[in-house]
Amino acid sequence: MAEPTLATDQLGVFRSELAPKQMAHLVVRTARFHEAIRFYRTMFGAEIAFANRRFCFLTYDHEHHRIAIIRMPRPLRLLSHFNRIGRKFYGIDHVAYTFENLHQLMRVYERMKAAGYQTLWATNHGTTTVLYYEDPDGNRLELQVDNFDTAEELQQWFASGEFEKNNLGVNFDPDLMLQQLRAGVPEKELKRQGAAWPSGKRRIAGMRAINWRTL
The missing domain is CATH 3.30.720.110 (Signal recognition particle alu RNA binding heterodimer, srp9/1)
Structure with a gap:
């Protein structure tokens, strides 16, 4: 049985009372740490907000981080x-x-x-x-x-x-x-x-x- 769909006159105006304020960030675990940082910085023109050997926070607007990249051991590249x-x-x-x-x-x-x-x-x-x-x-x-x-x-x-x-x-x-x-x-x-x-x-x-x- 098909689920009921939103009425067309509600498109563009509907907002759930449980709708989040925003999607805060994306977190990526990777064994290609530096490659991932380069990819996301290129795609979004992002800047590094914080970084150490274990993880990196990237931001492209007012938020302190929109993308977090977590460094994993190199052998896990196979995954x-x-x-x-x-x-x-x-x-x-x-x-x-x-x-x-x-x-x-x-x-x-x-x-x-x-x-x-x-x-x-x-x-x-x-x-x-x-x-x-x-x-x-x-x-x-x-x-x-x-x-x-x-x-x-x-x-x-x-x-x-x-x-x-x-x-x-x-x-x-x-x-x-x-x-x-x-x-x-x-x-x-x-x-x-x-x-x-x-x-x-x-x-x-x-x-x-x-x-x-x-x-």
């Missing part, structure tokens, strides 16, 4: 292979971060690419335009920007049935996205499904977008 495979089938799949706008998201993409980090998957889920990455231990992160400016627009899109037909997304080319954004193409246009894709190339959407890498 990261099981982590990469295991999360594809069970447990927490990923953690998602929302950015202010498409320009900011693509600045992160440009920064990560320059540092040698590859995007695992660039897709438009309909609700959001997203980039997926994995940290040095295979923990997956989703970086996203909302596609709709208002709850009303989102409600209309849900009601259209498009999300029911394809709730996985339509892939986009992040290099082309960045190029078109710099050329002045409006964000609203680039956040439509099917945008920023090479002309004449078959689109990758829905289940066709799922493979061992993107799973």
